[in-house]
Amino acid sequence: MYPSRFRYEAPRELTEAIKLLHEGQGEAKVLAGGQSLVPLLKLRFAAPELLVDINNLPGLDYHRVEPDGTIRVGALCRHATLERSGSLAQRQPTMAAAAPLIADPLVRNRGTLVGSLCHADPQGDWAAAVTALDGRVVAAGPDGVREIPIRQFATGPFENALRYDEIALEAVIPAPKGTPAGGYLKLERRVGDFATAGVAVAVELSGGLVTRAGIALCGVGPSTIAALDAEQALAGQALTAAAIERAGDLAAQAAQPRRDHRGSVEYKRHVIRTFVVRILRDIAGAAERAA
Amino acid sequence: MTQALDEIKIGGLGASRRRVEDNRFIRGKGNYIDDITLPGMLHMEILRSPVAHARIRAIDTSKAWNIPGVRLVLTGEMMATRNLAWMPTLSYDTQAVLATDKVRFQGQEVACVVADDPYVAKDACEAIVVDYEPLPVIVNPEQAMAPDAPLIRDDKENQVDNVAFHWQVGDKASTERAFAEADVVSRISMHYPRSHPSPIECCGSIADFDRATGKLTVYMTSQAPHIVRAAVAMVAELPEHMIRIISPDIGGGFGNKVPIYPGYVMSILASILTERPVKWIEDKTGNLISTGFGRDVYLDGELALRRDGRILAVRMHTTSDHGAFFGDAQPSKFKIGLMHSAFACYDVPHAHLTATGVYTNKAPGGVAYRCSFRVTEAMYFQERMIQAAADDLGMDQAEFRRVNLVRDEDFPHRTAFGFLTDSGQYGRCLDVALEAIGYADFRKQQEEAREQGRLLGLGISTMTEPLGAGNSREYDILGIKMFDSAELRVHLTGRAILRTGARTQGQGHETTWAQIVAHELGIPADDVVVEEGDTDTAPFGMGTYASRSTPVAGAAVSMAARKVRAKARKLAAHLLEVSEEDVEWELGRFYVRSAPDRGATIQECAMAAYANMPDGLEPGLEASAYYDPPNLTWPFACYVVTVEVDPETGVWDVLNVVGVDDCGVRINPMVVEGQIMGGLTEAYAMACVQFITFDAAGNCIGSNYLDYLLPTAWETPGFELHEVVTPCPHHPLGAKGVGECATVGGPAAFVNAVMDAIKPYGVRNVDMPLLPDRVYEAISQRHDVSGAPPVKVD
Incomplete structure (x- = not known):
């Protein structure tokens, strides 16, 4: 695997890095961890003229x-x-x-x-x-x-x-206003595989109610999907079985999966629903035990 | 009295000696093809077809030639002027080296560039303009055999359809009679998907043609360097003694490095034309999309059964997808390899197998990944059919097998397809495995779990397989008989060098062969160096694949050592001043029968061979042996797997894996266990995730490690291994082949376990790999799931 020719710079100052990017006129890419960019370079899916390696910039590793x-x-x-x-x-x-x-x-x-x-x-x-x-x-x-x-x-x-x-x-x-609770589940065919479907849930709890709910999905659309209806449906509610099921249904509806070799549209929606329900049930269970 | 040598201490038979090759591998001191640099060496890159089926209207290489540093651009047209555009395959077909008329699969070689460095060569490949006229694409046998299917192999005279062969074996009439008399007929159809051996090191070569001497030296990733030399001599019309093939350390082969690939041939021609060494190192995508794959076979299987559980007959029809060229590596007589070794461990009176092979617009190969010529498919089909039949009869899985397995007292046993199995303790292996897994307890747990909505499953796979081709009467490749060879030279201090015609690529020959010499001669294994892979120095052999090295080359090592021992006996008699008849042998030492204290060690005999030989005896102490085995070896294995399936997602986890292998006498038990663990890992891989598929346009899905998933240490389960030892009656050490047992027998155990878990849903088959979405579909829709149709990607 041999990438196309590119220029490589590793500036030590942020201003210099920005200057290099500016001069690159859109033909430059930033290299940090390189775990996505380097494979793309090797496959020649990406062929930037300039790589600006930011690993020498001070004060960013925290x-x-x-x-x-x-x-x-x-x-x-x-x-x-x-x-x-x-x-x-x-x-x-x-x-x-x-x-x-x-x-x-x-x-x-x-x-x-x-x-x-x-x-x-x-x-x-x-x-x-x-x-x-x-x-x-x-x-x-x-x-x-x-x-x-x-x-x-x-x-x-x-x-x-x-x-x-x-x-x-x-x-x-941002800082949570209530008690933060949440989880992340993804279905992958093997460790290191991209998600067939992934669900992130972040809620804030106060007095037995959900004061804020965030639900986001990956692998089931052209970008990360915020399951807005599911988030709104949970806000202000207690985590009852019915509320959890409803959030699962709404999140599954928000998904925009495509059929591919990882599975059908129906399957991916079903996994989204299952994962939302599993995470919320865990949160409800933990809250109950804590109370 | 002198103390007799402790065989384990000198690293002899049965010693779990640490692998000597690992001393360099774990230090990064291996010498692989890409580690080799020759003076003045150029670099070659291949341009591959982006489409699966198209006529080539024109190839414009002018821009590529103009890039500084480019030395040579080759196209099919230029190869054709030297009669090298096509080459023979190992299955009497032809294969394009560089496409002239059409491209027939995605990834086919279209042109190559030789340049001062590989980056320039790659840039120049991208500068070549190819004008393709798209043709309809065929990606499975159903499409291939459709009446109006486009003809893929229009290059072949008399080829009117996409059928590569029809073949059959067994007794059709008696099988039909048995089916007519059956109480129950159990039927099942399935697909064993295409997978790729995917060695971590891809293929590569460095061709170095010396105009002054006329000698061609090729460093090459080959599991069978002597076959390559013979083929190059025939194809390129070069004199065989002027061809030297050197196979350096190999980073995994698994059958992928048996065939002769276009890249090798191109690098040879490029070296002849440029008079410079030319290196070709394949990239991962090139390896995955163009080189030898495994499997891709469909089965329609039927068992004729008696109500009491006896199998009366088996009928199988296989349809195999060979891709664009019939490029399998297998014995000439057998078009679908040793598929008819199916059911060899069962007492089945009648059997008939028909096989159809077809061409499709997919990569050629069918090298049978870590598999002795299609036995992987044979045993998978067998064990899936056995499970379905037991279910159809309502019989316990273990009991159904016990009723039908060949009994110990019935050996030698002639199978219904004509093989002769010679030894084994099948029932005992099954017992050991069931005991280890806790069979009865698990069945109880399974019942209880089902009541709670949890899905537990247990899968069994029992099988014997034919390993170690020849004999030479029946087994040849391109007419060359399948024997093997060893040459042992003992130096005057009693140290030795051993060369064989095999080629290790992870099997541990450097360790194991030395142990055979230690066993036969009492020379400590550490005093024996093993060398393989250089056709100028190694004796002619057929190479390492199909689990044949210990059965064939290993036997040759024994025989060569025994010849050395026979000569050493003469030297001992001379040293001891007695007649040869009065000399007795114990490990490492001859002694006088009537005076055991008077003896000569093998090392003293070696010194005498160079410094004190008797009159009339030829100096030196060396011997060679060519070994033609009287039969295949027949190891037996029983694998049992337990799983839990998540009914909500279709995800399944392995609970336990037990393996019981009877591979006869184990020369190095640690190496054997390593082979079995590796094989079980690959079996798990096939069952859960590892496959190559194609979309309807013939695009390979699995062209890199993002799409072609190999399991890692994270998900691979642990394995509990046990052994039973039934020595092979004809091998000089009693050993049988083992390298592939677990890859062959393992997949069915995993699949049977998942099928057992979801049996309550009325599901009979889900094709591998058992991806979560397939298992979920089977559970939720309560129907079988075939993985066969091409995936339509929206």
Whole structure:
């Protein structure tokens, strides 16, 4: 596998990286973990003229939970770090559930959450988790820094809202107002396979009611899908069996799967429904035990 | 008295000696084809067809020639001027080296570029413009045999349809009579999907033609270098003594590296034309979409049964999809390999098999991935038919097998298809396996679980398979008889070098062969170096595949060592100053019968062969042996798998796997267990996820590791292994083949387990791989699921 010819730069300053991207006029790609980009280069599905390797940029390899509960994940924070993170395990159940299911251990050692969001693969796990959590992406460009809500970040399959001379620096997960609960389930044919269907659920509970619900689906549409009707139906409700079933039905309706070698439309919808119900039942069960 | 040698300590028969080849492999010091660099070497890349069936209107290579660093661009037209556009396959068909008239499968070789570096070669491939006129595409036998199907092989004279062959074996009339008398006829149809051996190292070659000497040296990923030399001599019309094939360390073969691929031939011609060494290293996609695959066979099977559970007769019809060229590697006499070894472990009086092979617009090969010539399909079909028949009779799975398995006292046993099985303890193997899995307890748990809506299942697979072709009377490839060879040279200090005509590619020959020498001569295994793969130094052999190395080449090692021992006896008599008749042998030492303290070690004999030989005796201590086995070897295996199926998603998890293998005497038990574990992993792979399919346009789905899924350590279950030993009556060490037993027998155990779990839904068959969506469909719709039709991707 021999990629096409490309120029490679590894700047040490953010301003220089942005300058290089700007000069690249859309023919440059940012290299962080490289777990999606490098295979695309080798298959010659991608042939950028310039690779801007951001691994030498200082101060981007972090994740932290701020005192108010906001979570920030830097552009060079690897999946494996998040998988092993004690603070995520304690504070953010949806992300903690998703982290060990990202690809395989080799990919998790190199790949990054922010890179995964930028790649905007409709089957991406992190995009579903961050969408369920209503996160944001912080991007820097020649004109400064801006925040892009995750639900406006992916603009299509493998396309995102960044301008060609912007770099995504950070993903932000807003602080929960109630008690966060959630989960992530995906059906994969083998560890490391892309999701046949994946479901991320993030709810906030207060006084036995759901105060906020986020449900996002991957693998079943041209991009990550926020199951808006299911989210709305749960908001303000107790997690009764009927409410859970209803959320499952609505999420399955929100899915836009296509038939392929991973399964039929009906099957994928059925899996979405099953997973939504399973995660919500687990949450309800845990809440009941805690109460 | 001297202490007798401890055979295990010197690494002899039965020693679980650590693999000596691993010393270099685990240090990254292996020497694979891509590690080799020759002075002045050029690099070759292949341009492949993006479409499955099209006429080539024109190929424009002018842009490619103009790229700096490009040395040569080859097309089919140029190959044709040297009579090399087509080459023979190992099954008496022809195969395009570079397409001249049409492309017949996606990934077919259309042109190649030779350049100073592989990047330039790849760039130049992309600069070649090919004008394709699309033709209708055929991706399965049903389409191939339709009355109005387009003719794929219009290159062949007298070919009027897409049928590659019809073949049959067995007794049609007696089988029909038995079916007429049956109480119950059990029928089942299924597809064994196409898969790919997918060795981690892809294929490759470095051809180095020396104009000055006229010698062609080819470094090549080949499991059978001597067959390649013979074929190159015949196809390229080069003198055989001027061809040297060197097969360096091989990063996995599994049958994928038996055939001769177009890339090898192109690199040879490119070296002759450029007078420079030319390296071709295939990429993963090239390997997956163009080289030898396994399986892709459909079965219609029937068993004639008596109410008490006895099988009266078997009738099978197979339809096999060979792709664009009939390029299987198999013994010449048998068009569908040894498919008729099916039911060899059962006492079945009458049998008839018909087989139809067809051409489709898919890659050629059918090399029978880790499988002794289609026995993988044979045993899978057999064990799926057995399970369905037991269910039809309402009989317990284990009991139905016990009733029909050949009994120990019935050996030698002639199968209904004509094979002679010679040894085994089939009932005992089954007992050991059932005991290990806790059969009766599991059936109780299964009942209880069903009441709670949980689906547990247990699958059994019992089988014997023919391993170790020849004998030479019946088995040949392209007329060359299937024997094998060994040459043993003992140096004066008692150290030795052994060469064989086999070619290890993970089987551990360097370890195991030395143990055979240790067993026969008492020379410590560490004192024996094993060398294979260089046709200039190794004796002629048919190579390593079909689990034939221990049965054939391993036997030749024994025989060569015994010849050395016979000569050493003369030297010992001379050293001990007694007549040869007065000399006795114990491991590693000759001694005087009447005075056991007086002896000469094998090392002392070796020294005498060079420094103190008796008058009239030829100096040196070496021997060669060519071994033509009297029969195949017939190992037996019983695999039992338990699973739990999630009825809501169709996902299934393996609970336990038990394997009981009787492969006769185990030379290195650790190596044998490694082979069985590897085989069971591949069996699990076939059953759950590993297959290559095509969409209706002939696009290969499975062209890289994103789509072609191999199970990893994460999902592969653990295996509990047991052994039973019934020595092979004709092998010099009592050993039988084993490399492929678990790949062959394993898949049915996994599938039978899942089918057993979902039996309450009235489902009789789900085709492999048992992907969650297929299992869910079977459960939710309560019907069989065939994986055969091409997937229409929306």
